[in-house]
Amino acid sequence: MGQRTAQTEKALSVDELANRREWWSVAQKTRSKRLDYLRKGVWKKGAIGGNYAPGIKIDLTLPQLFTEKWQEQEGEPIMLQKAHAIAHVLDNIPIFITDRSQIMGYIGSAPHQIVWHWQGISMVNEEIYNEEGIIPEPEEESLEILATLNDYWGGRTAVDKLARILDPEDAVKFMSGAIGWGTPTSAATYSTKDFTYIFKGFEALLAEIEERMEETEQKLQGNPSPQLLPLYDKLPRWEAMQIVLEASIRYAKRYARLARTLAEHFESDPTRKEELLRIAETCERVPAKPPRNLQESLQFDHFVQVLARYETFEGAWPHRPDYVHGPYYDKDVNQEKRLTKEEALDLVGEHLIRTYEVGIFAPKWAREGLQGITGTWVWTMGGVKPDGSDACNDMTIAYMQAARLVRVSNPTFGFRWHPKVKDEVLRECFECIRHGLGYPSMRNDPVLVANTVHWYGHPVEEARTWVHQACMSPCPTTKYGCQPMRMASATANCAKMIEYALHDGYDPVVNMQMGPKTGDPRQFKDFEEFFGAWVKQMEWLRNILVRTVNLGRVKDPEFFGRPFLSAIYERAVETGTDACDPSNGERGNAWVTGFTWVENADSLAAIKKFVYDEKKYTMDQLMEALNANWVGYEEMRLDFVKNAPKWGNDDDYVDDLMVRCLREVSRHAKENKCPSNNNWPLLPENVSGNIHYANLVGALPNGRRLGDALYDGGISPGPGLDKKGPTAVLKSCGKFDHVTDGRAFLLNQRLSPTQLSGEKGYQLWKAYMKTWADLGLDHVQFNMVDDATLRAAQKDPEKYQEVIVRVAGYSAHFVDISRKTQDNIIQRTVQGLG
Amino acid sequence: MSRRDKWKSARDAMMGPLARAKGVKNRESVPETCCGKCQMWSENAYSSEGRGTCRVLKMGSDLNSNQPTYVLEGEAGLISYFNMDASRCTYFTKMELIDTDGTECSDPHFRRALRQMKKFNE
């Protein structure tokens, strides 16, 4: 395939390219000139393996503007101090308009820059200083600026403050990086956004805040009482919200002015001139006032997302854009015929590209765990309305079509499948999968709505509004359902549960006594005793993560502050609180993300079978082999790999253990409580943490060695270990309850693109999806790119820039992930259907 | 020493020196023999600003005093930094930097040369 000459490549028609399944070339040939220009002009902000692409630089303007104002306002309540600093940034950050673009708003001051917020985490500030390649020229001058910033913020960041009050043992173990990842602060976070509230327009929100302030000031003039005292703290918070909302309107108007100036004084092309004037009109209108048409609604939406990222690092993008923008599409395209379908598709495609270009610096662990992307922008599509009726609309289809044209790896989509989804919409999902995008992932809506009600008690009408809070976890977009902060900072490296059960709680990799001393397994008399040790290690690991995040959450308003988010959160505006303050009525929607989970079931099964049931090996022999990292024990290792039962083969021996583990965790999930006094269920999924943790998890009884990639995660069987076909995988996964046994369960499947071509392919996939739904699974996602293409891309990456693969809870361009991750994807079993 | 005090010193070592580093000069200095070049050093997985743990020495070890102290028993490994002077550490074992450009993740040893370590690759 890589051998073709440039001449033959040129001559191939779209149909021929489609027959060859070269979907990336099909996209390039069929998208509009505008989309092609915008797509090719966008900078790649996701890391390639663990590093940023050449040319990507850290933005120094934003932190300098922020810090100079922050220092000037020293001594003010934090939310007010921060509001002034953000407003100063929004008023002064350089802005620009990309040729041919129609949607405005950018984070940073130049197109090749990524940003970071120095107020959050001093370790990351230092990492930026030490980072190769991203320091802007002249380097010496930039290093001076960075050192000055770091000297000021060192000891003053949100995480510095938190580390001082955490139990020191917890702080060291949490920050060892061995047991989990994430930062217990909203300095690295994401938030649900309720667009039914936000789309009232910022002027309406300002009026509401003003009203609350007047009402409160009146109360304060009354009889003094203890009840009045907390009101004094609310006033500066409301003032902070006002400052950022007003600055946001000014920020949009700067774009309006720029567009108008370009149109009136510089643009000679009459079509572009008209577009620029429309942009000016749009940015004068939103976000100050409610949107009236599709361009205004998309622009409003993008401004909100950009503004939120001027406040903090939002690492995910919980959103349901087809639901939010569908009515405006319908009005413009179907009713008033103001836009043609093609014009609308241009706007939708650009919406995807503008989102793809958002780049925020990610520390190395996050770059390794999310290779190729800048964050998990998983947008939710389809689903039902609060009354239970089908919510799919023309925008659902437009987004799927646009995704196939622009082929960005971020955002990706998660589709809320339900029994009433129309065939034409399902076909659009399948086309995206068939084109090798790896998305949408398919989510079982009835199961997840029930799950959302079960775990947190969200009312069913609210549960039905759910969006992917990050990669996988549903969260309602309602007043009390919205989640303002990343509560999944309790992200567990679950393989440590089994590793610690084997090593009496000691971590041989980081040289530290981590978990409780549960005893030397050589002394255990039976499997039950071993399993008891596993349960204790599991409880310990979850406890330390959850209590760290809980503390980070309640302290966030004091240590970090979110004036912008608070200003667009109805419950925060109503109560004069920080959006992250759990006392303002949030119902709670926390979960523990379970990386490297299946290793537990496979390892427990191997121990049970070989050590206790069959007594083929003693625990002493197993421990010796593990301590030697299986070196010198290859025959024994292969026995453990090949002959011990493995999850995903419809084998009750190991599947029962998986169910038993999940039920233990679910019991414990109800004992752990979040600050809203709600539960912490487990959500097994991985992003590319299986690669990040490869060097942090020692040898395991499933035959894995230190340094080998871990399984690709969630409840996906180990790569190449699911030998009994796709139905056996589904049957294993259907042996537990996807409502009550955890929060959600990621399942990766690789399908054969040859087998799934044409109408027959669609029907095969549809039948597979029926089995999946009947078995009550909540998630499945597909890779449908053949090995030959992937190997060719490894050899000749320049030619395959737009080949996308599903990594785990996200998709990435194949050429942007490390060799180890690429190999891990190629190793996954290709399942034949039917 | 109480449990709290014991872990407090580990935490202070972990959260300490780099946050207190002042100016460009301190940040740029990397001694010829440093922990970042030692096989016993594991880069911290939580943050990559140059913190790590020693796989041999435990907390309480001190390489800076005239007579270095080596503690080999204990619950927590010694927290050290890539640019910590290791010229007096008798356990120093030189490591080859096998992935100096950092595009491959998760090589078995410290695999990403921080910008300041570049001079050792040349």
Ligand code: SF4
């Ligand atoms: S130089 Fe000494 S203290 Fe540093 S990592 Fe090596 S053995 Fe440990």
